[in-house]
Amino acid sequence: MDTMIFVVLGAGLSIGLGAIGSAIGEGYIAMNAIQALGRQPGASQKILRLMIIGQAITETAAIFALVMALVLLFGTDGSGTMKAVTYLSAGIAIGFGTIGSGFGAGLPGGSALKGMGRNPENSDVLTVQMIIGQAVTQTSTIFALTVSLILVTLTPEDSYVKMFAILGGAFAMGFGAIGPGIGDGIVAKNANEAVGRSPKHMGLLTRTMIIGQAITETTDIYSLVVALILIFVV
Amino acid sequence: MELVTGEQFVKALALLAAGIAMGFGAVGPGIGEGFVGGKACEAIGKRPDEQALITKTMIIGQAISETTGIYALVVALILIFVVGG
Numbered sequence: 588m589d590t591m592i593f594v595v596l597g598a599g600l601s602i603g604l605g606a607i608g609s610a611i612g613e614g615y616i617a618m619n620a621i622q623a624l625g626r627q628p629g630a631s632q633k634i635l636r637l638m639i640i641g642q643a644i645t646e647t648a649a650i651f652a653l654v655m656a657l658v659l660l661f662g663t664d665g666s667g668t669m670k671a672v673t674y675l676s677a678g679i680a681i682g683f684g685t686i687g688s689g690f691g692a693g694l695p696g697g698s699a700l701k702g703m704g705r706n707p708e709n710s711d712v713l714t715v716q717m718i719i720g721q722a723v724t725q726t727s728t729i730f731a732l733t734v735s736l737i738l739v740t741l742t743p744e745d746s747y748v749k750m751f752a753i754l755g756g757a758f759a760m761g762f763g764a765i766g767p768g769i770g771d772g773i774v775a776k777n778a779n780e781a782v783g784r785s786p787k788h789m790g791l792l793t794r795t796m797i798i799g800q801a802i803t804e805t806t807d808i809y810s811l812v813v814a815l816i817l818i819f820v821v
Numbered sequence: 822m823e824l825v826t827g828e829q830f831v832k833a834l835a836l837l838a839a840g841i842a843m844g845f846g847a848v849g850p851g852i853g854e855g856f857v858g859g860k861a862c863e864a865i866g867k868r869p870d871e872q873a874l875i876t877k878t879m880i881i882g883q884a885i886s887e888t889t890g891i892y893a894l895v896v897a898l899i900l901i902f903v904v905g906g
Contacts, residue, residue: 683844687851691855747825747829747830747833748829748832748833748836748905750833751833751834751836751837752833752836752837752840752905754837754840755836755837755838755839755840755841756840757840758837758840758841758844759839759840759841759843759844759897760844761844762841762844762845762847762848763843763844763846763847763848764847765847765848765851766847766848766849766850766851766852767847767851767854767855768851769851769852769855770850770851770852770853770854770855770856770858771851771855772855773852773855773856773858773859774855774858774859774862775859776859777858777859777860777862777863778859778862778866780863780866781862781863781865781866781867782866784866784867785866785869788865788866788869791865791869791872792862792865792866795858795861795862795865795872795875795876795879796858796862798858798876798879798880799854799855799857799858799859799861799862799879799883800858802854802858802880802883802884802887803851803854803855803858803883805854805887805890806846806847806850806851806854806887806890806893807847807851809843809847809890809891809893809894810843810844810847812894813839813840813843813894813897813898813901814840814843816898816901817836817839817840817901820901821836821901821905
């Protein structure tokens with residue numbers, strides 16, 4: 588009975604917090620789509636297509652949060668204080684962890700649509716660049732999902748110290764994924780804007796974007812390492 | 822669950838603190854490095870022939886933005902292995 592309270596709380600935190608980022612990101616994409624339509628009403632088909640692709644990828648983070656909420660609600664059968672803490676921690680990790688990526692993935696989508704407003708002929712180049720940028724931005728959410736799934740399946744030893752270590756691991760991964768997620772999005776946003784202005788430099792820009800995003804991810808990797816140490820080593 | 826001693830209480834809170842330190846510590850550097858990378862992409866879009874210089878500056882800028890993230894990591898590891906170990 589006690590465990591169930593924490594399961595429900597974890598599920599609520601998971602989808603409640605997880606919906607924030609993606610919703611803002613998708614709104615940003617739609618806003619830019621409307622601006623692009625105002626400039627290029629003739630290219631409405633292409634603009635609509637790019638908007639839907641961009642929003643679909645931005646939704647990934649929220650879908651991960653939804654899946655974890657459903658796993659917590661219907662896929663858990665453990666009981667006891669320690670299991671209760673792992674379920675709550677799983678919800679915290681994925682809930683906070685999806686905010687950054689959701690918001691971040693919206694940024695390149697928005698700037699890709701800005702580029703469409705400038706010149707709808709660049710549709711293909713912008714779509715490819717947007718998808719690469721958004722895909723890399725999802726890394727931090729995937730780390731958070733991994734930690735969250737580990738926490739759901741974990742059966743830890745019964746100790747007071749371990750309980751706080753697991754909670755600490757969830758905070759490390761959850762909060763740690765916010766910054767890099769947004770940062771990756773900013774890199775991809777500017778890269779997409781540059782591609783919109785000069786599509787012939789796309790190869791160079793994609794390369795620089797991926798280097799920039801990889802370095803931005805480092806703090807996320809630190810968080811993952813600290814979270815795994817807290818979960819498994821301590 | 823056994824009775825909690827004072828030493829265990831300190832260890833437990835140190836581990837929670839390690840998680841919070843690394844978690845919040847990663848927010849700033851992540852966003853900051855994103856700004857650096859983003860502006861580097863913008864600059865390369867404008868001046869593609871200066872890409873070597875821009876990339877070099879980007880990496881230096883991001884490395885310096887990263888330092889606070891490394892402080893957070895160091896503090897987290899100290900809390901885990903020195904205080905909580």
